[in-house]
Amino acid sequence: xxxxxxxxxxxxxxxxxxxxxxxxxxxxxxxxxxxxxxxxxxxxxxxxxxxxxxxxxxxxxxxxxxxxxxxxxxxxxxxxxxxxxxxxxxxxxxxxxxxxxxxxxxxxxxxxxxxxxxxxxxxxxxxxxxxxxxxxxxxxxxxxxxxxxxxxxxxxxxxxxxxxxxxxxxxxxxxxxxxxxxxxxxxxxxxxxxxxxxxxxxxxxxxxxxxxxxxxxxxxxxxxxxxxxxxxxxxxxxxxxxxxxxxxxxxxxxxxxxxxxxxxxxxxxxxxxxxxxxxxxxxxxxxxxxxxxxxxxxxxxxxxxxxxxxxxxxxxxxxxxxxxxxxxxxxxxxxxxxx
Ligand code: ADP
Ligand code: MG
Numbered sequence: 001x002x003x004x005x006x007x008x009x010x011x012x013x014x015x016x017x018x019x020x021x022x023x024x025x026x027x028x029x030x031x032x033x034x035x036x037x038x039x040x041x042x043x044x045x046x047x048x049x050x051x052x053x054x055x056x057x058x059x060x061x062x063x064x065x066x067x068x069x070x071x072x073x074x075x076x077x078x079x080x081x082x083x084x085x086x087x088x089x090x091x092x093x094x095x096x097x098x099x100x101x102x103x104x105x106x107x108x109x110x111x112x113x114x115x116x117x118x119x120x121x122x123x124x125x126x127x128x129x130x131x132x133x134x135x136x137x138x139x140x141x142x143x144x145x146x147x148x149x150x151x152x153x154x155x156x157x158x159x160x161x162x163x164x165x166x167x168x169x170x171x172x173x174x175x176x177x178x179x180x181x182x183x184x185x186x187x188x189x190x191x192x193x194x195x196x197x198x199x200x201x202x203x204x205x206x207x208x209x210x211x212x213x214x215x216x217x218x219x220x221x222x223x224x225x226x227x228x229x230x231x232x233x234x235x236x237x238x239x240x241x242x243x244x245x246x247x248x249x250x251x252x253x254x255x256x257x258x259x260x261x262x263x264x265x266x267x268x269x270x271x272x273x274x275x276x277x278x279x280x281x282x283x284x285x286x287x288x289x290x291x292x293x294x295x296x297x298x299x300x301x302x303x304x305x306x307x308x309x310x311x312x313x314x315x316x317x318x319x320x321x322x323x324x325x326x327x328x329x330x331x332x333x334x335x336x337x338x339x
Pocket of ligand 1: 016019020021022039040041042043044045046047048
């Protein structure tokens with residue numbers, strides 16, 4: 001017998017007075033996995049999450065959680081917890097009171113509340129902060145309180161909508177690791193909304209990349225990076241984004257195709273090895289490496305990675321080379337051709 005996926009969205013659609021939220025959203029999520037809903041602002045990530053949570057009702061399609069059809073179930077009947085970008089903490093309650101609020105509402109006995117609280121505060125590194133009010137915490141600590149509250153809820157499914165967006169870059173990286181560790185330790189299933197491809201790539205077992213209300217590609221971070229199904233995915237995943245070259249600029253790639261090429265596969269050509277001649281447009285020093293942006297009439301996003309601090313003069317002409325095996329071929333409509 002094959003195991004049922006833990007969460008199923010089957011051809012789900014949501015519109016408001018004809019305005020598209022999402023359409024044809026079909027997705028299966030394994031229990032215990034970390035799934036990222038990724039895409040630019042307005043592509044339907046939150047709508048998908050809210051449909052799953054029961055905060056919105058689908059116009060079409062079905063939603064199943066743990067084998068149960070919850071398409072029309074109330075949010076409170078779906079056995080899940082949520083973490084939002086805004087934290088949604090009660091400002092007048094202490095950290096401890098915020099964390100156990102839901103347990104109190106559900107009349108969980110005091111001793112059990114205390115035990116769950118302690119565990120959640122330990123896991124989130126908040127021991128010692130029990131009596132502080134949210135206003136006396138940093139953004140990162142507030143987000144930890146929101147996480148602790150989701151943990152004490154003890155649900156097997158946790159939905160997170162851009163939970164790190166309000167944190168500064170450094171904190172984002174550390175809380176990102178905390179969340180991932182937590183998900184693995186607790187063995188819970190997380191559906192995580194983000195517009196940040198780095199976050200999705202570093203955290204998710206599976207990425208669902210969306211655009212304009214539709215799923216473009218579902219796969220592991222490696223799948224999306226190595227085999228982008230179309231030029232949208234190619235340019236959205238990876239930093240720097242994949243360069244796209246018109247096939248006319250290269251020999252042997254026919255007419256009207258677009259050829260994708262990642263920066264790590266481009267090198268400066270030695271005498272007589274030049275495949276394209278470009279002009280240096282910018283140098284971006286990142287510490288361990290310098291990204292050299294290149295301009296070419298028939299290409300966008302061409303970049304070379306050079307080690308350490310090695311800028312090049314803007315306007316300088318350079319010859320580049322690359323191997324055919326590293327090229328991604330897309331048709332005129334932007335869809336990946338075989339391989
Ligand atoms: P994301 O979270 O990916 O930024 P959303 O899921 O919030 O995007 O929104 C997807 C689309 O649905 C957007 O065009 C948005 O304007 C629209 N939308 C979302 N919620 C509503 C609503 N309550 N009423 C009307 N349109 C909405
Ligand atoms: Mg959103």
